[in-house]
Amino acid sequence: MHTWVPALFAVLSAALIATGTVLRQRASSRNGAITAGWWIGAIIAIVGFAFQAWALGLGSILLVQPLVVLAVLFALPLEARIDKRRPSRADWIWGAVLVGSVVAFLVIARPVSSERRAAPVLFAATVTVVVIALLVLVVLAERCRNAHYRSLLYGIAAGALFGVAALLIKSVAMHFMEDPVTFMAHPDIYLLAIVLALAVVAQQRSFGCGDIQTSFPAMNVVEPAVSMGLAVVLLGENLRVGVGTSILLLLILLVAAVAVVKLAQHSAIRGEAQPRDDADRRAVEEVVDLGQSSAMTDLRP
Secondary structure, three states, rough: OOOHHHHHHHHHHHHHHHHHHHHHHHOOOOOOOOOOOHHHHHHHHHHHHHHHHHHHOOOOHHHHHHHOOOOHHHHHHHHHHHOOOOOHHHHHHHHHHHHHHHHHHHHHHEEOOOOOOOOHHHHHHHHHHHHHHHHHHHHHHHHHHHHHHHHHHHHHHHHHHHHHHHHHHHHHHHHHHHHHHHHHOOOHHHHHHHHHHHHHHHHHHHHOOOOOHHHHHHHHHHHHHHHHHOOOOOOOOOEEEOOOHHHHHHHHHHHHHHHHHHHHHEEEEEEHHHHHHHHHHHHHHHHHHHHHHHHHHHHOO
């Protein structure tokens, strides 16, 4: 119950968040404006976040968040289906590497949940450091002229904010399970609302600056890294492993991160190639039309 149920909810959350993210990105214009289709994706994503909160309430952050990384595995093939193309062999290979890495991490790590609450002073100091770092990213993003890197910076900022939100979701879920009547009195839920709002704004800015192949993988790598780090430091969650195994787990997580990046790179290459293919096709059609017009002119008396 304490392992497979939150794991199942985490995978379901990843699928819903990925679907909602793709729909919102496709419905967003280049300047990040919100359209009617955006709200459909937002509702689906909210349902996904609800399952993520449920999973975090039942299990460890170190168990749930690695599974949320699988959202990129759902998002990229979904985008390929929308574009009416088939995933390549490289997509399947790196997708298998990602799934294998996540499964290996969870099997070897055996994460242990903790009932410890974060000390207010330590929590405030940690959030302050994260916010300052994110402000630096936002300033860099606004000054960056390259849309690709601006989207990447906003994606990293959004991922970090969602990582902090995961920690707050865990805290709010614990308050709710302890006392569903008075959990609204805790400041965590209001801080969670603020952090989620900032995360959505940063995510929307990343969508408006570039394609999903740039921003979404960055979010999916940064979010678990931040949330898992905070879970160890603030909540006392730990792994039942020694030093040697910890190094192995770190390598496994690095392999998973590489798989996410590779999936994004292959998708981005196809995305860049498609407009060129369309341009080449239009150029050929124009030449053919011009040739036909010339031939008709030559046949005139």
